[in-house]
Amino acid sequence: MRVKPAAGLAMALLAAQSGAADARWCLSMSGLGAVRAGMSVDQLLPMLDWSGLERKQRAGECWYLRYDGPDAFRLMIIDDHVVRIELAGATRLRTFAGAGIGTTEIELKRLYGRRLEVQPHKYVSGGHTITLRSGAGTEGLRFETDKGAVTAIQAGPWDHLNQVEGCS
Numbered sequence: 001m002r003v004k005p006a007a008g009l010a011m012a013l014l015a016a017q018s019g020a021a022d023a024r025w026c027l028s029m030s031g032l033g034a035v036r037a038g039m040s041v042d043q044l045l046p047m048l049d050w051s052g053l054e055r056k057q058r059a060g061e062c063w064y065l066r067y068d069g070p071d072a073f074r075l076m077i078i079d080d081h082v083v084r085i086e087l088a089g090a091t092r093l094r095t096f097a098g099a100g101i102g103t104t105e106i107e108l109k110r111l112y113g114r115r116l117e118v119q120p121h122k123y124v125s126g127g128h129t130i131t132l133r134s135g136a137g138t139e140g141l142r143f144e145t146d147k148g149a150v151t152a153i154q155a156g157p158w159d160h161l162n163q164v165e166g167c168s
Contacts, residue, residue, distance in 0.1 A: 062167035
């Protein structure tokens with residue numbers, strides 16, 4: 001089922017020449033722009049132009065809204081609430097510190113320092129899962145790497161960052 005357009009996000013994302021250039025669209029531990037972890041789908045849909053998004057499963061279970069394009073991202077939805085924001089593929093979006101797809105593990109260490117926890121990737125031989133937990137321990141960022149470079153970034157409540165298979 002396709003979600004009909006409402007108003008705003010796609011135009012704002014397209015207006016920004018790069019995610020790093022416009023801090024309003026940088027990924028934090030709790031959100032991306034106006035999109036915040038914990039928002040209900042009913043709060044989310046009216047405020048944004050979802051013409052580039054698609055529902056992956058029916059609401060009420062774990063499913064995704066996915067925005068395609070140069071500023072691509074996915075929203076994991078559980079029980080009708082945003083629980084995780086995900087960056088992957090060729091997206092231009094970045095974290096507030098400047099990490100994005102393609103950032104090296106060495107650069108991640110420079111950006112975030114000793115707060116990073118590095119573990120072997122569950123599915124990628126030689127890859128890593130690198131996490132950064134908020135001071136309160138309730139939220140975080142999770143970086144997946146392959147061949148020393150970031151291939152995916154997730155943000156949101158700590159409990160949902162560790163669902164390696166997503167909605168599977």
